[in-house]
Amino acid sequence: MNREMFALIFGAVKQPEIRETASDFYGGWRLPQEKDLVQAHLVVELMDQWGYPPGLIHVNYLVGFKNGGEAEEVDVLVMDAKGNARMIFLVEIPENYFPRRESAIDRLYSASRVVDSGNLSYLCYYTRWYEKGAMKKRVFAINRGLYPTKEAWIKAGKPCQSSLWRYQPE
Numbered sequence: 001m002n003r004e005m006f007a008l009i010f011g012a013v014k015q016p017e018i019r020e021t022a023s024d025f026y027g028g029w030r031l032p033q034e035k036d037l038v039q040a041h042l043v044v045e046l047m048d049q050w051g052y053p054p055g056l057i058h059v060n061y062l063v064g065f066k067n068g069g070e071a072e073e074v075d076v077l078v079m080d081a082k083g084n085a086r087m088i089f090l091v092e093i094p095e096n097y098f099p100r101r102e103s104a105i106d107r108l109y110s111a112s113r114v115v116d117s118g119n120l121s122y123l124c125y126y127t128r129w130y131e132k133g134a135m136k137k138r139v140f141a142i143n144r145g146l147y148p149t150k151e152a153w154i155k156a157g158k159p160c161q162s163s164l165w166r167y168q169p170e
Contacts, residue, residue, distance in 0.1 A: 057076060076091070082170070121144060141160055
C-alpha cells in the first residue's frame with residue numbers, strides 16, 4: 001500500500017508549497033515512486049488548472065480499515081467549504097491503469113459509502129504520462145449523484161466523463 005504523505009505548507013510563502021514528507025513520518029529517505037508523482041501532479045492540476053483551494057484537497061485520506069486492520073485510503077479527496085466530500089480520486093501509473101480499473105471502481109464505490117454525507121459528486125480514476133515531451137492524461141469519472149451504486153452504473157451502461165471540473169464556491 002502506498003503510504004506516502006504530502007503536506008501543504010503555508011506561512012511566509014505566497015503560494016502553497018507541496019512537499020513529500022514520507023521521510024519525516026516514516027523515517028529514511030527515498031525518491032518518490034511514479035505513482036507518488038502522478039498523485040502530486042493531480043493535486044497541482046486541481047489547484048492550478050481547476051481552481052480548487054489547497055485547504056479542500058486531502059492527500060492519502062484514510063477511509064477505514066480492511067479486515068486484518070490494514071488502513072484503506074483514497075489517493076485524493078476533494079471537499080467543499082463545509083467539509084463534505086465532493087470528489088474521490090484513485091491514481092495509477094499508466095501501465096497499470098487499464099488492468100486495475102475494475103478494482104479501482106470497486107474501491108471508489110466502497111470508499112464513497114464511508115465518506116459521503118449526501119454531497120459526493122464524482123468518483124475519479126486518474127493517470128498521466130509523457131509522450132514525445134508532451135503531457136497526456138486520462139480521467140475516468142463516474143457521476144455518483146446519478147449512479148449511487150456500482151449496480152446502477154452498470155445498468156446504465158457504465159457511462160463516464162473524461163474531464164475534471166472547475167471549482168465552484170458555494
